[in-house]
Amino acid sequence: MTYEELLTNIALTNEQVIVMTAENRALVRNLPPxxxxxxxxxxxxxxxxxxxxxxxxxxxxxxxxxxxxxxxxMRAFEFVRTDVGIPALPVKLSGFIPGFLSDANGPTHQxxxxxxxxxxxxxxxxxxxxxxDDLIQxxxxxxxxxxxxxxxxxxxxxxxxxxxxxxxxxEVISSGHxxxxxxxxxxxxxxLIAMHMLQREGLSVGLINMRSxxxxxxxxxxxxxxxxxxxxxxxDHFLTGGLYSIVAEVLLKHQTTARVLPMALNERWFKPxxxxxxxxxxxxxxxxxxxxxxxxxxxYQQPDILKPQFAE
Amino acid sequence: MNKEQQLQHIAxxxxxxIVRMSTDGGCFTGASLSAVDIIVYLYTSFLNISPxxxxxxxxxxxxxxxxxxxxxxxxxxxxxxxLEKERLQNHxxxxxxxxxxxxxxxxxxxxxxxxxxxxxxxxxGVAMDIKISGGSNKVVCILGDGELNEGTCxxxxxxxxxxxxxxxxxxxxxxxxxxxVRTEELIPLEPLADKFEAFGAAVKRINGHSxxxxxxxxxxxxxxxxxxxxxxxxxxxxxxxPSIQERADRWFCNFSADxxxxxxxxxxxQHPTELTSETLIVR
Numbered sequence: 119m120t121y122e123e124l125l126t127n128i129a130l131t132n133e134q135v136i137v138m139t140a141e142n143r144a145l146v147r148n149l150p151p152x153x154x155x156x157x158x159x160x161x162x163x164x165x166x167x168x169x170x171x172x173x174x175x176x177x178x179x180x181x182x183x184x185x186x187x188x189x190x191x192m193r194a195f196e197f198v199r200t201d202v203g204i205p206a207l208p209v210k211l212s213g214f215i216p217g218f219l220s221d222a223n224g225p226t227h228q229x230x231x232x233x234x235x236x237x238x239x240x241x242x243x244x245x246x247x248x249x250x251d252d253l254i255q256x257x258x259x260x261x262x263x264x265x266x267x268x269x270x271x272x273x274x275x276x277x278x279x280x281x282x283x284x285x286x287x288x289e290v291i292s293s294g295h296x297x298x299x300x301x302x303x304x305x306x307x308x309x310l311i312a313m314h315m316l317q318r319e320g321l322s323v324g325l326i327n328m329r330s331x332x333x334x335x336x337x338x339x340x341x342x343x344x345x346x347x348x349x350x351x352x353x354d355h356f357l358t359g360g361l362y363s364i365v366a367e368v369l370l371k372h373q374t375t376a377r378v379l380p381m382a383l384n385e386r387w388f389k390p391x392x393x394x395x396x397x398x399x400x401x402x403x404x405x406x407x408x409x410x411x412x413x414x415x416x417x418y419q420q421p422d423i424l425k426p427q428f429a430e
Numbered sequence: 431m432n433k434e435q436q437l438q439h440i441a442x443x444x445x446x447x448i449v450r451m452s453t454d455g456g457c458f459t460g461a462s463l464s465a466v467d468i469i470v471y472l473y474t475s476f477l478n479i480s481p482x483x484x485x486x487x488x489x490x491x492x493x494x495x496x497x498x499x500x501x502x503x504x505x506x507x508x509x510x511x512x513l514e515k516e517r518l519q520n521h522x523x524x525x526x527x528x529x530x531x532x533x534x535x536x537x538x539x540x541x542x543x544x545x546x547x548x549x550x551x552x553x554x555g556v557a558m559d560i561k562i563s564g565g566s567n568k569v570v571c572i573l574g575d576g577e578l579n580e581g582t583c584x585x586x587x588x589x590x591x592x593x594x595x596x597x598x599x600x601x602x603x604x605x606x607x608x609x610x611v612r613t614e615e616l617i618p619l620e621p622l623a624d625k626f627e628a629f630g631a632a633v634k635r636i637n638g639h640s641x642x643x644x645x646x647x648x649x650x651x652x653x654x655x656x657x658x659x660x661x662x663x664x665x666x667x668x669x670x671x672p673s674i675q676e677r678a679d680r681w682f683c684n685f686s687a688d689x690x691x692x693x694x695x696x697x698x699x700q701h702p703t704e705l706t707s708e709t710l711i712v713r
Contacts, residue, residue, distance in 0.1 A: 136562075155562045161592070166551040166585040173555020176541065177563075181555075197582075200545050201552055205534065 119254050121145050121273055125182065128261060129153055135261075136174050139184040140167045142214055145271065146184055149423055164189045168197035168209070171178060175207035182261060185243070187213030187229035187270060188220065191236055200237050202266045206241040209266050216246075216270040217354030218388065218396050225387040229270075234359020236268040237327040243267045243285075244332040248306030249276035252329060255283040274426065276307045280327070288335035291325040298324030298346040298410055300361060302331060305352050307423075308397065311404025312352075315418050316411060328361060339368045343376035350379045350411055354402070357382040381407065394423035433475075440509050441470045443585025443698060444671045447505035447518055449685075449693045455522045457530060458498035460674055464498040464605035464665035465572065466637070469506045469608040471644040472570055472601075472638045476651075481511045484538060490567050491540055491556055495549030496574035496603055497531040498682075504528060504536070547580025549573075550600065554586050557598035568651065569598045576608025579617050584629065590658040591630035599651065600631070600658040602628040603638065609681050622662055631660040638663025673702035679709035 122145055129135040130152065137149050138158045150157045160167040164185050171181035183190070190213045191198070202209045210389065213229060220227040237244045243265050248251035250273045260267045281289050297316065301309040306327050316323045324346055326338055342349055343365075351362040362380040370373055381402065389399045400409065404419040405425045431439065444466050445664050452459040469492075471480060477490040494503055504521075507513035513536060520526035527535035531544030553571035560567050573583060590598055604622070606613055613619050626633045632653035636643040644663070653659045667676055671693055674680035685693065685707045693701040 136559075158558065158593075160589050163585045164591060165582050166554065166589050169548055169551025169582070169586070170555030170558060170589065173542075173552040173557075174559050175555075176552070177556055177559040179559055196545060197548065197551070200542075201548055204542060 120250070121253060121257075121271065122148060124153060124254055124257055125149070126321050127260065127351060129156065132156040132180070134178060136178045136179045136181045137184075138171055138181050140164045140189070142185050144180060144214060145212070145273070155400075164194035165197045168194045170426050171209045172197075172201035172205070172207050174199045175202075180208055180210070180261070182212060184214060185281040186227060187216035187232050191229055191232040191268065195235060198236075198242075201358035203242055207266060208264050210261050210341050211266070211268040212271050214271050216272070218393060218402070219272065219304060221393040221396055221426060222390050224390045228387050230355050230383055230387070231359060232268070232270065233331055233355050234363070235257040241265055241308070245304045245330055246270040246302035247272050247329065248280065248303065248327050249274050249278060251276070251278065252283070252327065255280055256329065259283060259285050265397055270303055272304050274304055274307070274424070276310075278306075278310065283329065286330050286335060288338040289327040290338060291327060292323065293345060294322035294324035295345055295347065296323060297348045297350060298326060298342040299350050299352055300326045300328055300342065300365065301352040301408070302328040302361060303324040303354060305354055305402060308363055308402055308404040308407055309352050311421060312411070314409035315408035315416065318418075319412060319416070326400055329362075331361070331364065334364055334368065336368045336372070339365055340372055340374065343369060343374060348377045348379060348411070350381060350407075352381045352402070352407060379411065381410065393426050397423055397425070437470055437641045440474065441466050443509050444502060444505035445469060445697050446694055447508060448501040449690055449697065451501050451504070451518065451521045451686045451688060452683045453690050456481035456682060457501045457521070458681060459501070459683035460668040460677065460680040461496075461574070461605070462499045462501040463669045463671065464667050465496070465502045465603045466505070466669065467639045467641065468572065468601060468603060468644065468663050468665070469499070469502050471641055471648075473506050473510055475645065476648045477570065478495070478566065479512075479538065486514065488565065488567060491553070491569045493541055493543070493549040493553045493569070493571040494532050494539075495543055495546065495553075495571055496577055497543035499574070499603060500530070500532045503532065507536070507538045531614060546574070546577040547582035550583050551589070554590050554593075554595060555599055557590070557595040558593055558673070560597055561593070561595065567597065570601060571598065572601045572603060574608075575602055575604045575606065575613050575619060578602070579608070581671065586702055587629045587631065587658065594656040595658050596652040596654070596656055599661060601661045601663055601666055604662050605665045606685075607667045607678060607681070611678055624696070626662070627659040630651070630657060632657040633660045633662065634665065635662040638665035639669055646671070670697055672696065673705055
């Protein structure tokens with residue numbers, strides 16, 4: 119099932135759902151004739167879309183709003199924080215091309231602080247699916263929840279079949295006592311490749327798909343910290359405020375510590391290019407992740423990385 | 431008393447409430463006095479809002495986007511029995527929710543505000559839902575003129591026009607001041623009616639202190655089928671208190687107890703008070 123198919127099913131069965139977009143129709147192209155007045159395109163007005171979504175939610179509607187992640191979370195930030203966050207209205211934000219998925223667009227379009235700023239809003243929940251399968255697993259629960267939510271939309275097909283989603287729970291792919299990779303979003307694919315490479319080097323490797331970044335699965339982090347020599351956070355996000363920060367917060371909260379190697383963007387935007395080249399240039403291919411952890415080069419072959427379709 | 435006299439009587443009481451809130455920390459006295467007659471008129475004569483229907487789906491909506499006009503709203507809600515009058519004595523108290531900007535803990539307040547340029551879009555969302563649901567509720571959103579500096583006001587107008595929200599009325603409290611200066615000396619707004627018309631609105635410009643003019647304007651709602659309504663209500667900062675009227679430095683006031691007593695008399699026609707309390711320029 120695709121994002122659009124799921125959204126269509128839910129919107130057609132629940133009259134309260136209003137599908138909104140700030141003229142970003144990549145994921146909602148077929149919805150206007152199906153939903154009629156319950157499809158609202160406000161044009162290129164992220165702020166007004168969010169304010170209007172708050173007004174619709176005030177009337178009992180459940181708006182699911184679409185825009186590029188960068189503009190949804192940053193251009194409209196104060197509207198999200200003030201008009202959705204303060205009254206804790208059930209507005210559902212779908213952020214398109216977050217993180218590395220903005221590939222060749224350039225820094226204007228790079229949402230790599232979105233996790234930090236969205237999770238800082240009281241009542242806001244934050245989710246980052248590993249791929250389309252993960253996305254489809256989580257959306258129904260997220261959209262049925264009475265809380266506001268931000269989803270880092272990722273419709274890539276990784277071929278991995280994920281465990282059922284549970285809000286606030288991470289997906290533990292494997293456990294290992296040498297190293298545990300913690301990741302979210304499209305880098306899950308590369309972390310999975312890295313896991314296999316590290317295992318072939320004889321390491322005992324854990325991998326956790328964080329999925330639900332707020333609420334976060336504290337127990338999964340604590341168990342990994344207790345059971346592994348090294349934690350590696352892998353994310354297409356600034357170093358501050360994302361998963362590395364979340365892990366640090368959880369460890370400190372529980373008065374414990376761990377060796378943590380962060381792989382993130384430290385005080386810089388990433389090099390704009392097509393996604394496979396971005397990952398290579400920035401050192402985030404599975405092979406590069408594995409070699410960063412090992413500290414030496416290997417003979418492994420990095421599997422091909424699919425270029426995103428425009429609709430991703 | 432005829433109706434106009436009744437409204438003037440209520441407005442005088444509201445102005446007294448504002449003056450009483452303008453001490454021990456103070457409030458946006460000058461700013462909110464300009465909106466008193468608009469708010470009193472809307473609640474008593476135009477909007478279907480009463481103590482008995484605050485949660486009713488058919489009620490009308492008032493959104494105060496110029497959040498610092500809220501003393502005028504507190505006073506009106508108190509006069510109409512929506513907010514208990516005694517609670518006005520809790521102004522700025524940690525034990526109540528009567529503070530400098532509107533919040534929904536106060537009965538009758540539909541949405542919080544304070545950050546300018548937000549409620550036009552929230553009101554657009556509510557008006558959209560009323561259209562989708564087939565309701566006949568009216569939605570009024572009061573804006574300050576200085577607030578019109580915010581681009582999101584104009585963004586919301588574009589969308590309101592696109593969706594033909596003739597159930598939505600933007601009322602501009604046109605007191606010709608923004609926080610510290612006259613609007614035309616900082617970011618000129620005129621010709622304001624032309625701007626709104628260019629955005630597709632049906633516009634009326636009236637004296638915002640004349641109940642006759644307010645009645646004449648709102649009686650013709652919706653002004654034009656399929657068009658968002660705009661009322662530019664020309665008002666006066668500090669209206670009712672000659673000692674602070676049209677003064678740039680009396681946006682926010684924190685009077686002494688003695689000054690409050692004098693100002694209450696001034697509201698009833700006594701000569702202007704000689705104010706010695708510090709003037710405030712907040713921004």
